[in-house]
Amino acid sequence: MTPALPGGPDGPSSPVPGPAARDAFADALGRRLRGPGSPGSLDVLRTTAGTLLDAVPADVWCAVMLDPATLLDTGGLHEHGFPQQVMPRLFDIEHADQEGVDNVRALARRRGTASLLSVSMRGRMADSVYYRDVLRPVGLSDELRVLLRDGPRTWGLLVLCRGPGAPPFTAAETALAAAVSAPATAALRRALLLTGIDRDDVPDAAGLLVVDDALRVRLATATAERWLALIQEAHPPPGRSLPYALSALVHTARTAAPGSQVRSRAIGATGHWVTLTAWREAGAGTLPGPLGEAGGEGSEGDGGDEGLTVVSLAPTHPRELTALVLDAYGLTPRERQVAQQVLLGRSTAEMSAKLHIAEYTVQDHLRKVFDKAGVRSRRDFSGELFRRCYLPRLDDPPLTKDGRMRDGGVQDGVAKDDGDGDG
Numbered sequence: 001m002t003p004a005l006p007g008g009p010d011g012p013s014s015p016v017p018g019p020a021a022r023d024a025f026a027d028a029l030g031r032r033l034r035g036p037g038s039p040g041s042l043d044v045l046r047t048t049a050g051t052l053l054d055a056v057p058a059d060v061w062c063a064v065m066l067d068p069a070t071l072l073d074t075g076g077l078h079e080h081g082f083p084q085q086v087m088p089r090l091f092d093i094e095h096a097d098q099e100g101v102d103n104v105r106a107l108a109r110r111r112g113t114a115s116l117l118s119v120s121m122r123g124r125m126a127d128s129v130y131y132r133d134v135l136r137p138v139g140l141s142d143e144l145r146v147l148l149r150d151g152p153r154t155w156g157l158l159v160l161c162r163g164p165g166a167p168p169f170t171a172a173e174t175a176l177a178a179a180v181s182a183p184a185t186a187a188l189r190r191a192l193l194l195t196g197i198d199r200d201d202v203p204d205a206a207g208l209l210v211v212d213d214a215l216r217v218r219l220a221t222a223t224a225e226r227w228l229a230l231i232q233e234a235h236p237p238p239g240r241s242l243p244y245a246l247s248a249l250v251h252t253a254r255t256a257a258p259g260s261q262v263r264s265r266a267i268g269a270t271g272h273w274v275t276l277t278a279w280r281e282a283g284a285g286t287l288p289g290p291l292g293e294a295g296g297e298g299s300e301g302d303g304g305d306e307g308l309t310v311v312s313l314a315p316t317h318p319r320e321l322t323a324l325v326l327d328a329y330g331l332t333p334r335e336r337q338v339a340q341q342v343l344l345g346r347s348t349a350e351m352s353a354k355l356h357i358a359e360y361t362v363q364d365h366l367r368k369v370f371d372k373a374g375v376r377s378r379r380d381f382s383g384e385l386f387r388r389c390y391l392p393r394l395d396d397p398p399l400t401k402d403g404r405m406r407d408g409g410v411q412d413g414v415a416k417d418d419g420d421g422d423g
Contacts, residue, residue: 038191117130210311
């Protein structure tokens with residue numbers, strides 16, 4: 001790669017690809033993501049990162065999934081990511097302190113999808129706490145971030161870094177990086193909506209995990225360990241005992257208001273959702289059971305009065321799943337309102353009166369909702385949401401609590417509508 005010439009505070013100068021070139025790059029990625037088979041979430045991230053890295057090389061990179069409600073990490077690819085020794089400080093800056101001009105929450109409020117730290121800092125990198133405490137200690141000089149975003153909802157983040165021996169990122173590379181956001185986000189949303197068969201024993205109850213401030217596990221129930229094993233993360237050998245999705249949550253809980261809880265949701269390797277809830281406890285002596293006893297199971301040291309973080313891992317509640325599924329369909333705010341009215345069983349006339357729009361406008365929104373959901377009628381749409389979110393509440397042995405078929409189960413389709421169409 002030919003080094004770019006410096007271009008002042010707005011970054012190195014280079015010809016910025018025009019709309020046609022950016023569209024061609026995005027279309028090529030879109031075709032790869034729509035290839036044969038049904039790629040999972042990590043497959044989408046790996047294909048997207050591979051395509052981008054072919055055009056925009058990096059010394060260090062990672063690709064993570066985010067909970068659109070909290071912007072906390074929920075899994076991802078870390079084989080070529082940051083060294084583990086800087087991750088605690090990274091999580092503090094990113095999620096606990098929420099500092100920095102290119103913090104993921106600050107990026108989510110901007111219009112663009114790609115941002116280069118040196119440009120955001122206008123060349124004053126030493127003023128960036130993220131650069132001082134995360135990048136510089138591991139020999140990195142700049143970072144390019146790409147949000148995987150659909151409107152106000154952010155589903156993932158790509159991070160590319162280069163060291164001082166590499167050419168600086170150029171404006172052209174930043175533009176190409178921004179072009180991958182739309183096709184990658186669409187594919188990631190599709191992956192989150194995939195259904196399948198659970199081939200292992202998926203936990204149906206909550207698990208409990210207790211970690212200390214060094215992220216050492218002080219107590220873990222068997223159910224919690226099974227939930228953790230389902231979180232989708234890839235790390236270099238020999239791997240990690242705790243996923244970064246959990247580390248990010250714990251770091252956030254440490255700085256939360258006393259008595260409050262921090263929550264995020266992650267999709268497991270089998271396609272079902274788990275809700276992680278964390279809160280702080282004053283010390284080991286305040287916890288009941290073995291952890292509160294000196295030398296109890298899973299404890300290290302004398303217990304003392306150190307601060308501990310308790311994490312509950314449980315199946316995501318149907319109400320939360322409904323909101324996640326509607327988000328994953330990529331509905332506009334108005335389409336979401338119409339979809340919610342469908343789920344309430346409202347007629348076209350009732351929707352028109354409730355939303356203060358004409359009936360033909362309701363019909364138009366319904367067609368778009370059905371198209372995005374891949375169904376043909378109100379009954380199909382309600383049935384799809386019912387299967388995903390509410391059927392698991394019923395006592396039906398072939399199903400897990402998230403509505404997925406276990407091995408040996410028989411899946412009955414929802415009856416097709418007899419021509420009620422959009423009306």
